[in-house]
Amino acid sequence: MANRNNEGVLQNIDWVLVTLYLVMVTMGWFNIYAAVYNEEYKNIFDTTQSYGMQLVWILTSLFIAFVILVIDGEFFPRFAWPVYGAFVLLLIAVIFVGAEVKGSKSWIGVGAFRVQPAEFAKFATNLALAKFLSNINIKIEKLSTKLIASALFAVPALIIILQNETGSALVYAAFVLVLFREGLSGNILIFGVAMVILFILALLVDETILSIILFCIAAASFIFVRLKLSNLVITGSILLASLAFIHSVDYAFVNILEPHQKKRINVLLGKEVDPKGAGYNVNQSMIAIGSGGLIGKGYLKGTQTKYNYVPEQSTDFIFCTVGEEWGFVGSVVVLGLFVVLLLRIIYLAERQRSTFSRIYGYGLASIIFVHIAINIGMTIGLAPVVGIPLPFFSYGGSSLWSFTILTFIFVRLDAYRFQILR
């Protein structure tokens, strides 16, 4: 192999992944132009408008990508801890010195620009988790390993919650998938799904009735499966845990959640209809997407997004422009591109010789996946409205830079894979 050195990094990078990145970023740019299209400012390069600014973000992102590619591949595992430590400290600092935007204190000003450290903490966390789990002496089966690994992403998530950015914090749940890939019991996923189902049921069904139903299910499974004492203990404890969970959900819902959060959840569950209030965003977003039809209204012809019926249309609700102007065909293309991207990342991750690179790859895929799931889910009424961007598409420097860094560190690690011996 001739290209096993830094000079050959451009030959060794995965151009499929880079091409996907470039295609999506370009599509994002054009859709932002359509979303905030204004007859008076037709120039797509006009930096007084958000599409002009997005081009600035794209160009700076490409510069960042280039810088990452010329950094030595060894740099990332080596500096994983200092980078993680620095970002955790920065996140804490933001709580005290950050600027408040729309009720959340997650921005810091650097000159004329404002950046959101929570966005960048994702790649730092990903690096740290990969570093930790790739240690030769680590056994995932050990409780201490599980706890430390979980703490690595739980800590930044908690700090972000303190910044009042619950949506961004939710993304950190993505790392559970990474742990699963590295050997965590599959029960954790079943457990997670069960939690979600119970959570929804707890809000929809009366607590007493739900408790009785759960008891019946437990009794039935105990009787019909195997009448063994050990099974009784297991079933019993699961039942007790479930009952405690649904009770705490009810308690948490009534006493802990903010009124606007309760409302959003109720609207999502269909318990409340409020097209002018909490349900407004979702309702308008579904109207925009739904009115696109099979092939869409045509580029720059979407009335709903162009005339501001959908709020946050260039950032969190950018998918509405896709749905309205490009129709179902556009939805298929965009979601299809994302699937190809995710599967390509998994493919690349699996071919790494270095555990660090593989774990980092899975972390990248999982973060992108959770963003897609929540972002597109909320635009079509399947997920609660939490403000997180659609990777590569949404307007915003912090988001685009963050995903560029996340992605290109992986591209760099992948290009470096032949220099790893084990």
Added chain:
Amino acid sequence: MNLFSDRKYVISTIFITLVVLYLIRLFYIQVINDKYKLAADDNALRHKIEYPERGVIYDRNGKILVYNEAAYDLMVIPKRVKTIDTLDLCNMLQITKEAFIQKLTKLKKQKFSSFRPEVFEGEISLETYATLQEKLYKFPGFFVQARTLRKYPMRIAPHALGYVGEVDEKLISSNPYYRMGDNMGLSGVEKAYEIPLRGQRGVKIVMVDVYNREKGSFEGGKYDTASVLGRSLTSSIDADLQAYGEKLMQNKVGAIVAIEPSSGEILSMVSAPTYDPNLLVGRNKKKNYPKMALDTLKPLYNRATMAKYPPGSTFKLVNALIGLHEGVINENTLFSCSRGFHFGGLTVGCHPHASPVNLKFSITTSCNSYYCNTFKNILQKYPKTAIGFNVWRNHVMSFGLGQKFPTDLPQESSGNVPTVKYYDKYHGSGRWNAITVISLAIGQGEMGVTPLQMANFCSVIANRGWFYPPHVIKEVDGGKIDSNLRTKHYTKIEREYFDMVVDGMRNVITNGTGRIAQLDSLEICGKTGTAQNPHGKDHSIFIAFAPMDKPKIAIAVYVENAGFGATWAAPIASLMMEKYLRREVKRPEMETRIFEANLLPKKEDWISKK
């Protein structure tokens, strides 16, 4: 190492599954469900209605009877109203600050979007509009919208022209063209010619943004429809004659209808008391309509087409023609009259005059006995009264009596020509005969005729046997009117009999009861009538046409509670004919007498009657 490598499949499956679920959901809302497309149109498209100007109505000589005048409404979009100098605006509108606040709060509270423009103050005056226009920039949320109102420059013919008003909910639900707040013709010509007059409303689809700001036309105006201007109408009414007739009828109750016999065109249609049609326009209507509706003299009621009056002696002409046709009399048949018609114990009285009486003299002197005999003979010509009666009735109907014309006047009464069935029910079948219903011979009893029908049968006589349905519109935008109005209707009676009767009518003017209507060389033919009125003084009736051989005008005049036909109705008819045929009236004494006469029922009369 890579111990759990198979888990890449689990994770890939999770990724793919979620995306597939999302695509199913997207397919449902984008392709299958139409709800969102409708909601999107509802959001972003506004159907702006463009109202064309309503058609103008001209009189037969090209004078404008109705046109449109701009009116200005002060509109408000409640949500856009910001802190303003309320006092300044209130002063301009001449309302109190309290009223202003109350009005605005009410508009803000309604269930519709507060972004929708609402009328804040309707029909502001031109002066207010001018001052307001300059200061409008100071009052965000307020703007002025122009629309049009009907204007009647000559203030005449309200009953024929009718009025325009807002559509009611019942009509909106049955006719999809109209929407809340639309205007339409509610009576008269405005109602009959609503469709050509209103034109075609245009719709412009504009896109609006979330703040209801217009963003240009939808798809380059592909779905817009242009508005079509209302068509202008030419009325057959002669505005000068109409105005003159209304002046003659001032302080009287009754009606005048004048028809051009050769065409059926109504030259004038006066219903007294009348009113200024401008009183029923826009906000005036709200103020005046209730007052006029409660007026005991019923100014809104179109007596010319709706009032059923007994035709009195004018009806003798019809009976003479039927008698001649049926052969029960001829030109020389004589009947004696000794102060009336006597049969058994029954007497129909008559005024003193020479006897016996032939046809011509019977018309000249309006002999009751002659017509009782004639009528009796018509009915007795047939073996059964009922058969004879039906023959008689069919003839009567052929003069356009007892039925509605296929006319362009929406409010019309059919009058009444009694039927066999009616008398059978009243007296018992076979228990009545010519004598029982003898009052029909002299146009009394159950006979009910509208002034329009009376003018029309006069027109039939003038034409010697035919008529066109009377109508007030002669051209629609220069084009022809409905073919029903251009279809001749004939009686079965021979022309020579008409000539005999016309001869008698001419004699009425030269030597008979209608001498007062004489006008130098003009060959006027007429017939007086005095209808007995159980409620009070007799009604004064006169029908006439002129000139005798080439009739240009046929007229019926009815003055309620005024006495003899010759006293009031005849001079009014004569003046009308002079005005129409000579364009100038040269009998100032007669004119003044009529203008100054006040024949309105006295207040106490009305009260005692109730």
